[in-house]
Amino acid sequence: MIDVTTLTIKEARKKLDNKEITSVELTGAFLKNAKEKNDKLNAFLEIFDDVLEQAKEADKRIAKGESYPLLGIPIALKDNLLVQGRKVSSASKILENYTATYDATVIKKLKEEGAVFLGRTNMDEFAMGTSTENSAFGSTRNPIDPTRVPGGSSGGSAVAVAAKMAMCALGSDTGGSVRQPAALCGVVGIKPTYGSVSRYGLMAMGSSLDVVGSLAKTVDDAEILFETIRGWDKMDSTTIPNERERIEKKDTYVIGVPRDFLTTGIDPDALVEFENALTKLKNEGHTVIDIELPTLKYSLATYYIICPAEVSTNMARFDGVRYGFHKDGVDRIDDYRQSRGAGFGKEVRRRILLGTYVLSSGYYDAFYNKAMQARDLIRKDVFEVFKKVDAIATPTTTSPAFKIGEKSDDPLALYLEDIFTVSANIIGTPAISVPFGTVVRDGVTLPLGFQLMAPDLGETTLFALGKVLTGHAQTDAVRGARTK
Amino acid sequence: MIHRDEVKKLAELALLAVDDSELDTLTKEMDSILEYISEINSFTADIKNERKKPLLYNVMREDEVTNKESEYTERIMKEMPSTDGQYLKVKKIL
Numbered sequence: 001m002i003d004v005t006t007l008t009i010k011e012a013r014k015k016l017d018n019k020e021i022t023s024v025e026l027t028g029a030f031l032k033n034a035k036e037k038n039d040k041l042n043a044f045l046e047i048f049d050d051v052l053e054q055a056k057e058a059d060k061r062i063a064k065g066e067s068y069p070l071l072g073i074p075i076a077l078k079d080n081l082l083v084q085g086r087k088v089s090s091a092s093k094i095l096e097n098y099t100a101t102y103d104a105t106v107i108k109k110l111k112e113e114g115a116v117f118l119g120r121t122n123m124d125e126f127a128m129g130t131s132t133e134n135s136a137f138g139s140t141r142n143p144i145d146p147t148r149v150p151g152g153s154s155g156g157s158a159v160a161v162a163a164k165m166a167m168c169a170l171g172s173d174t175g176g177s178v179r180q181p182a183a184l185c186g187v188v189g190i191k192p193t194y195g196s197v198s199r200y201g202l203m204a205m206g207s208s209l210d211v212v213g214s215l216a217k218t219v220d221d222a223e224i225l226f227e228t229i230r231g232w233d234k235m236d237s238t239t240i241p242n243e244r245e246r247i248e249k250k251d252t253y254v255i256g257v258p259r260d261f262l263t264t265g266i267d268p269d270a271l272v273e274f275e276n277a278l279t280k281l282k283n284e285g286h287t288v289i290d291i292e293l294p295t296l297k298y299s300l301a302t303y304y305i306i307c308p309a310e311v312s313t314n315m316a317r318f319d320g321v322r323y324g325f326h327k328d329g330v331d332r333i334d335d336y337r338q339s340r341g342a343g344f345g346k347e348v349r350r351r352i353l354l355g356t357y358v359l360s361s362g363y364y365d366a367f368y369n370k371a372m373q374a375r376d377l378i379r380k381d382v383f384e385v386f387k388k389v390d391a392i393a394t395p396t397t398t399s400p401a402f403k404i405g406e407k408s409d410d411p412l413a414l415y416l417e418d419i420f421t422v423s424a425n426i427i428g429t430p431a432i433s434v435p436f437g438t439v440v441r442d443g444v445t446l447p448l449g450f451q452l453m454a455p456d457l458g459e460t461t462l463f464a465l466g467k468v469l470t471g472h473a474q475t476d477a478v479r480g481a482r483t484k
Numbered sequence: 485m486i487h488r489d490e491v492k493k494l495a496e497l498a499l500l501a502v503d504d505s506e507l508d509t510l511t512k513e514m515d516s517i518l519e520y521i522s523e524i525n526s527f528t529a530d531i532k533n534e535r536k537k538p539l540l541y542n543v544m545r546e547d548e549v550t551n552k553e554s555e556y557t558e559r560i561m562k563e564m565p566s567t568d569g570q571y572l573k574v575k576k577i578l
Binding site: 098099101102237295298300301302304305312319320321322323324325326329331332333334335336337338340341342344349350352353356357358360367370371373374377411412415 | 486490491494495497498499500501502503510513514516517518520521522523524525527543556559560562563564565566572574575576577
């Protein structure tokens with residue numbers, strides 16, 4: 001009997017369509033892992049109680065001869081995606097008992113294909129964080145070393161895939177929230193072009209930065225999931241029209257490396273693996289050149305101005321009046337203060353205050369306006385470079401997964417985790433993290449991520465190069481998870 | 485860069501109850517973050533008229549009713565912390 005949890009989506013599809021396995025069997029295997037491992041890893045905030053009924057429905061459709069890439073495939077969902085009639089909390093106390101009143105567009109698309117929803121995964125509250133320690137419902141643990149963080153904010157989704165509690169998962173990426181946990185857990189994570197996937201029904205954090213991304217064991221799987229959820233949506237005016245041309249696949253690519261940007265702060269062992277990845281790309285016939293991007297160093301400061309500004313605006317809707325947690329104060333205005341003060345966790349409150357600060361009249365020009373100018377210029381500079389290269393490569397993170405609690409008292413240290421990932425969100429371009437190489441820390445082999453960024457609608461480039469790099473990288477991650 | 489009183493004022497503006505005992509840590513943390521993001525002030529560029537095509541544009545379309553009458557009413561009312569019959573109940577405003 002094969003272990004169905006090791007199958008790729010394509011392999012599972014074939015077996016499902018050939019009636020070698022049923023969705024109930026496939027889903028059951030992941031469900032078993034999810035239930036057994038969740039006490040230890042806290043990847044899921046809720047494992048749905050109708051998972052096998054959903055799988056049965058999928059089997060009925062398969063029996064009728066229907067076939068879609070994700071029909072009967074068990075998927076985990078980040079807890080900020082709305083599924084009508086199900087709880088959704090963004091891992092926040094303020095929405096602890098909130099039930100979604102409609103389906104997100106990505107959910108609608110998955111339902112049409114007949115994907116099976118396993119449950120909702122843990123995350124940093126409202127997606128603010130890089131370690132999944134900011135959840136109101138406890139930290140998620142890295143399956144490769146449970147004393148370490150899984151990264152964040154889509155930490156639960158990354159763990160669900162890495163620990164084979166789900167075949168693939170959806171996350172959201174505002175500054176690296178899909179790619180960074182993918183890197184730290186040894187899975188693939190894609191942040192698609194801003195506007196390529198609808199944000200309708202995704203709880204907003206930074207509206208000009210947010211995008212729904214996919215996490216999976218292999219690049220192929222991440223691509224299948226992306227192709228299912230992408231597309232223009234009437235309900236999201238920032239989605240890209242379907243007729244806009246996507247970048248086509250090529251045989252060989254030119255990859256640029258911003259050397260100046262890689263000088264400080266990177267773990268030396270991680271840098272060695274990064275060079276190994278570049279060598280592999282060269283050996284496979286691609287060209288690697290050095291590029292200069294002097295404005296890239298402003299990305300993180302730019303991000304941590306724009307993001308809190310948008311956070312402070314988006315979080316204003318939570319007032320304890322129309323829905324969510326309510327705490328009584330002495331009067332109506334105090335009701336707001338008390339509900340928001342007690343309902344939001346530390347990091348959310350911190351970002352609301354920061355956002356309020358950078359948008360206040362005395363500081364608007366010095367911070368927000370300046371950041372908007374920097375955003376324009378970074379984009380212009382990067383697109384100048386994209387005239388010469390097809391993709392830009394950096395490590396996904398400066399180091400492997402760190403210990404739980406190691407940085408939790410230092411918000412700035414956690415912000416610095418995003419140094420390589422935020423650029424793609426500021427510019428809106430797609431970026432992927434693929435597992436490449438490992439380092440040993442305290443006797444445990446930890447995965448590393450290699451990041452590639454392409455011009456708008458260049459996902460195909462990222463998938464093609466990701467496949468070149470990962471050949472067998474997924475087995476490293478899977479092996480790591482298995483030793484536990 | 486930022487003082488305790490300013491953080492307190494910001495919390496009032498953002499309608500956020502912050503415990504007095506929390507203010508010192510919060511001020512310290514915000515101070516280090518603000519110091520870091522002040523890096524943006526060393527950024528100098530003349531980018532006027534650089535943007536040829538706007539990244540964001542308005543999408544205009546006719547209003548249309550996309551749901552049946554009362555289709556969502558019950559679901560939405562169920563999420564309200566306090567109701568009175570078919571009404572959302574709030575404290576006296578005026």
